Amino acid sequence: MNVISPEFKLISDWITPNSRVLDLGCGDGKLLKHLIDTHQVTGYGMEIDPQKNIQAIKKGINVIQSDLNRHDLCHYFDEDSFDFVIMTQALQVVSRPDELLDELLNVGKQCIITFPNFAHWRNRAQLMFLGKMPETDTLPYHWYDTPNIHMCTFKDFENLCEQKGIEVVARTVVNSDHRSSFGMSLLPNLLGEVALYKIQRKIADKSE
Numbered sequence: 001m002n003v004i005s006p007e008f009k010l011i012s013d014w015i016t017p018n019s020r021v022l023d024l025g026c027g028d029g030k031l032l033k034h035l036i037d038t039h040q041v042t043g044y045g046m047e048i049d050p051q052k053n054i055q056a057i058k059k060g061i062n063v064i065q066s067d068l069n070r071h072d073l074c075h076y077f078d079e080d081s082f083d084f085v086i087m088t089q090a091l092q093v094v095s096r097p098d099e100l101l102d103e104l105l106n107v108g109k110q111c112i113i114t115f116p117n118f119a120h121w122r123n124r125a126q127l128m129f130l131g132k133m134p135e136t137d138t139l140p141y142h143w144y145d146t147p148n149i150h151m152c153t154f155k156d157f158e159n160l161c162e163q164k165g166i167e168v169v170a171r172t173v174v175n176s177d178h179r180s181s182f183g184m185s186l187l188p189n190l191l192g193e194v195a196l197y198k199i200q201r202k203i204a205d206k207s208e
Contacts, residue, residue: 004034006178007194011086011112014170014198015039019083022046022108024068025090029056036060043082069095077107084110091115091157092148098160101199110169110200117173119153119189137176138193154189161199170198 004012008031015021017039023032026045029052035041045063047053056063064076068090085108091097092115104111116138117123123134133143141148152160154173161168173184173192184191 004030006174007088007114007196008034010172010174010178010196011088011114012038014112014196015041015084017041020081022077022082022085024085024087024104026052026056026061026063028052029059029061029063031086031088032056032061033059068100071096071099071103073103073107079106080109082108084108084112086112088114089116092150092152095149097150097152098164101160101164101166105166105199105201110198112196112198114194114196115152115157116148116194117154117189117192118151119155120193121190122193124190136193154192154195157195157197165202166199167202168197168199172196 011031012035015035019039019041021032021035021041021043023043023045026032026047029045032043032045043062045056045061046066046068047056047063048065048067050065053063053065066072066076085104087104091113094100120136120138122136123139126132126134135142139146139148158168172180173188173195174180175184175193178194181191188195
């Protein structure tokens with residue numbers, strides 16, 4: 001049985017059956033395998049780790065070994081090749097998130113992106129009262145060994161989307177256990193630890 005994480009379950013709820021999906025940083029292919037089995041999707045995974053690629057291939061996943069920092073999605077796929085492009089917990093580890101967003105929305109009609117919120121109150125408290133970089137469930141690394149090179153807040157991401165003519169179709173804000181609350185809906189940038197965004201190009205921009 002393919003048991004998936006709560007985050008993957010939330011993502012699955014946004015995926016349309018029989019759609020085409022590209023999963024960036026797909027790891028061992030667990031999410032894509034789940035979507036194939038439950039939503040009858042077709043598509044590809046992309047992953048830099050060769051061992052995880054092998055695990056994904058064993059699951060029957062079409063996977064391409066590639067580094068997201070190479071910005072070569074358009075070399076592999078045509079415009080609007082996919083209904084959904086998924087990128088989980090990777091926005092903050094790539095060298096140019098702004099440029100990668102352009103590529104995602106070139107090959108995909110909609111994108112689903114998840115990332116941790118640097119403005120969560122625990123992070124603010126550690127910076128203010130301890131004077132050191134935060135270490136939490138969603139940011140478990142030390143400052144010197146973290147893969148996260150572009151930490152951002154929900155407001156930062158939404159401001160970037162506005163600058164780029166990107167529409168936020170849906171947003172879910174959760175804690176480290178991927179549960180939401182009334183407080184998070186009122187103060188998402190303060191109380192939310194992880195966000196899931198579904199985005200697309202604004203309609204006016206697509207027609208230009």
